[in-house]
Amino acid sequence: MGDVGVPIGIHCIRLVDQQVVLEAEAGTGHAQCPACGTWSDRVHGWYTRRPLDLPWRGQTVRILLAVRRFRCTNAQCDRQTFAERFDSLVPPHGRRTLAATTFLTTLAEHVGGEAGARVARSAGLPVSADTLVRILRRSAAACTSAPRVLGVDDFAFRRRHRYGTILVDMETHAPIDLLTDRTADTLAAWLRDHPGVEIIVRDRAGAYAEGARAGAPNAMQVADRFHLIQNATQALEELLRSRPRRVVSVPEPDPPPIPPSGESTAVSIAEASPSLTSLSAARRRQLDRAGARIARWEEVHDRRARGQGLRQIAREMHIARMTVRRLLDRPRPSLEPVPRPPRPGGLTSPKLHPYVSHLEERWQAGCTNVRQLYRELAARGYTGSYSLLEQALRPSRPPRPPPRDRKREREPPRQLSVRWLCLRPPESLKEDERTALQQVLQQDAHLALGHSLVQHFRQLVHDRNVAALDQWLIDAEQSGIAPFLILAHGIRMDRLAVNAALTTPWSNGTVEGHVHRLKLIKRQGYGRTRPDLLRRRVVA
Secondary structure, three states: OOOOOOOEEEEEEEEEOOEEEEEEEEOOOOEEOOOOOOEEOOEEEEEEEOOEEEEEOOEEEEEEEEEEEEEOOOOOOOOOEEEOOOOOOOOOOOOEOHHHHHHHHHHHHHOOHHHHHHHHHHHOOOOOHHHHHHHHHHOOOOOOOOOOEEEEEEEEEEOOOEEEEEEEEOOOOEEEEEEOOOOHHHHHHHHHHOOOOOEEEEOOOHHHHHHHHHHOOOOEEEEOHHHHHHHHHHHHHHHHOOOOOEEEEOOOOOOOOOOOOOOOOHHHHHHHHHHHHHOOHHHHHHHHHHHHHHHHHHHHHHHHHOOOOHHHHHHHHOOOHHHHHHHHHOOOOOOOOOOOOOOOOOOOOOOOHHHHHHHHHHHHOOOOOHHHHHHHHHHOOOOOOHHHHHHHHHHHOOOOOOOOOOOOOOOOOEEEEHHHHHHOOHHHOOHHHHHHHHHHHHHOHHHHHHHHHHHHHHHHHHHOOHHHHHHHHHHHHHHOOHHHHHHHHHHHHOHHHHHHHHHOOOOOHHHHHHHHHHHHHHHHOOOOOOHHHHHHHHOO
């Protein structure tokens, strides 16, 4: 019943201890009793409130609000005195203004307690993480309404110990509620309290299917396509547990060598190209540069044959005339780069001339370490570079022994994971991996049949082929493989939801994205993941 529209007058603004202080008081001479509603102008006393307001340019703002106490003139009222209220500025007994509390609530929703407290303090609004959590818990939660299409999935409060359920409106892509567990009774109770759900998109968990049937019997259930494929791969993985884990892959043969420059032609590059995938990155770059040199040689000769002059060829190809002349003088293209003329060597450089006697003396004494000689010359005032000294002393070194003619060592056979080969889509495997997979499947008929069933199931889910699912179920049941018999039985029991997965566009991808976001929010909470607080941050 308090007066929420009391005008406030600010008398003074000053800076005290790095805080902006606003001195304010009510602009009227009377107030209304909150108990009986009687207006009174008889002042009994006054006191000062010091609420925090929104910061200004990084400075903390505090309001010194003079509050008067009035005597109630109604003799029948239980109250003898009451304090005037400023509900539009600060709530009763509040330590912050409404605007500051709204800002902190938004900060706690999006950032969390610890990080939100750091951001608020840096902005000029000192607050602790515990206070932010309390403000968030006291704030009003969003109203939950029943969506037409509901997405359901589980998440972990604590992995392998306690799980909950997240509910998402699939049409607006917004989370609407969090449940404290993942049982059928909890989901059914929520659906009964929120009637109107027409489609329920879920994973293959039996509890969610049972809860959806009990809480919304008229709603259409849609199984998630990703979880269907995951069930098939898990059946194949169960079959692989008793099989060998590794298979040896024979390395590919060595690529053909590059012919010498005198015999190199464009045909040799083309012949070497099929094995480029087995070469190292440096070798592929070498072949690419060799092919570019051959292409440039052919283009120069072709332009010259059409009657173009040297200047025109050089201008249009953006190369020097000497390069054009050199390419025209060659009867065949070369795979090797043009050798660069060596830089002038020896001790004839003007920068080395003052130190020749010292270098000869040290060299004769057995010091052939160029880095050590460079340090000694630098101490004597040498201003040249290390490379200049190294090139000058290079002719003085004895010739290196010729490299030993070793054959290229072949890489040892690598071991491939059988699980990796069987669970990966065949089109994503390399050539040697496909060969190894064929070798494994040829040696195990049951594994080959299970692998074929998984690939066919992936294809029919990709093609949304409901008719092919009937034949696949027959093949899985006739295979006699226990994991696929269990999978086929589960699909038949949940056939309506599986058919809806293949005929409708709905999937649980949006819900999985919110589960991923929920994990981030949990980590931002530094262990504060009680259902009420987590729901307040997720359902914003």
